[in-house]
Amino acid sequence: xxxxxxxxxxxxxVQRRVRDARSTRWDDHRAVVKAELVDxxxxxxxxxxxxxxxxxxxxxxxxxxxKLYRHFGDRAGxxxxxxxRLGSMMWESAQSTLLSGQADSTVDELFRSAVSAYVSLVxxxxxxxRFLMTNHMFQxxxxxxxxxxxxxxxxxxxxSDEFARGLREVDAEESPVAVAVASILGAGxxxxxxxxxHGRQNGMSRDMFAAHLCxxxxxxxxxxxxxxxxxFHRDRPLGxxxxxxxxxxx
Numbered sequence: 001x002x003x004x005x006x007x008x009x010x011x012x013x014v015q016r017r018v019r020d021a022r023s024t025r026w027d028d029h030r031a032v033v034k035a036e037l038v039d040x041x042x043x044x045x046x047x048x049x050x051x052x053x054x055x056x057x058x059x060x061x062x063x064x065x066x067k068l069y070r071h072f073g074d075r076a077g078x079x080x081x082x083x084x085r086l087g088s089m090m091w092e093s094a095q096s097t098l099l100s101g102q103a104d105s106t107v108d109e110l111f112r113s114a115v116s117a118y119v120s121l122v123x124x125x126x127x128x129x130r131f132l133m134t135n136h137m138f139q140x141x142x143x144x145x146x147x148x149x150x151x152x153x154x155x156x157x158x159x160s161d162e163f164a165r166g167l168r169e170v171d172a173e174e175s176p177v178a179v180a181v182a183s184i185l186g187a188g189x190x191x192x193x194x195x196x197x198h199g200r201q202n203g204m205s206r207d208m209f210a211a212h213l214c215x216x217x218x219x220x221x222x223x224x225x226x227x228x229x230x231x232f233h234r235d236r237p238l239g240x241x242x243x244x245x246x247x248x249x250x
Contacts (some may be wrong), residue, residue, distance in 0.1 A: 004234070034071050045082070046127045056080075083137040086128060087151035093117040094155035107159070107243065108234040110215050114155065114215075117196050119210040126183050126196045133193050155179050159238070164220070166244030167230060170180050176224035184217045 039062035047060070054075060056106050058065045072078040097113040105113075122129050132138040160181050164174045195209050218234065225232050229247045236243045 034081065037068065037071060037078075038085050041078055041082050042085065042125070043130055045131045046125070048246065049127050049130055052131070058084050072250075079132070079135055079137050082128065083132050086125065086132065089121060089125075091151040091154060092117065093121055094151075094158065106235050107162075107238055108214075108218075110238070111159065111217070112210070113160075115213050115217070115238070117150075118155075118205050119213065122192055122196065123200070123206050126136045126200065129192065133189070137250055138189065152185060153181070154249040156185065162242075163225075163232065166232065166238075167225075167228065169241075170230060170244050170246050170248070172228040172230045172244075176227050180220050180224035183220045187216060187220070188213055190247070212232070 037057075040049065041057050041064075044056045044060040048056050057078065058068055068078060072081055093116060094117070097110065097117050129138070136193050160177050163180075164177045166173050167177065168219070191209075193212060195204060199209060221232060225244075226247065230244055231247055232244055233240075233242060
């Protein structure tokens with residue numbers, strides 16, 4: 001009986017391996033096709049803006065609408081995929097600035113570098129950012145699914161964790177950090193929408209807008225720190241022991 005089991009089991013294992021290999025190849029193929037469809041969707045949005053339709057998406061992709069629905073489920077699924085793509089681009093941008101910054105870079109240098117990278121990305125894809133905002137796909141989802149706002153939050157948390165550490169080192173309450181992050185994101189996204197709709201056309205340069213975001217963000221950070229009697233020294237590296245000091249000790 002054991003011999004029969006050994007003989008009969010082998011083909012089953014082989015068949016399972018074949019099925020698994022086919023499934024893996026199919027999954028890889030679907031991922032490639034979905035990525036190509038998202039690329040086409042981005043091109044369609046850049047052509048037609050907020051007025052883009054599913055017909056426009058299908059035509060740009062050279063595919064049928066049923067194919068789009070098969071891969072994304074519905075219109076919202078396609079929009080979510082575009083938001084996730086933009087979010088990935090934002091995270092890659094953050095990695096190239098915040099995560100690869102020099103150990104001796106000041107907080108202000110890191111912050112300005114990250115903001116400039118964000119503004120550059122918006123300037124390269126204004127129609128896509130505007131489209132996602134219009135369709136409420138740029139919101140803070142708390143889902144962790146990698147959308148644009150989620151990735152912005154992740155990038156902000158790279159620095160906010162250091163701010164929280166600075167507050168702990170001077171025995172100050174950390175809660176202002178969370179509200180500062182929420183305030184910066186909210187104000188920054190509103191300002192971004194204004195810049196896309198009006199600022200760029202009226203001559204506000206990318207550098208000027210980035211400088212505005214930096215200054216307003218620091219205003220929020222400084223105000224939040226002051227509520228717990230702390231001052232952050234932006235001209236120092238994050239790891240500097242004197243990065244955060246009590247106001248009564250300044």
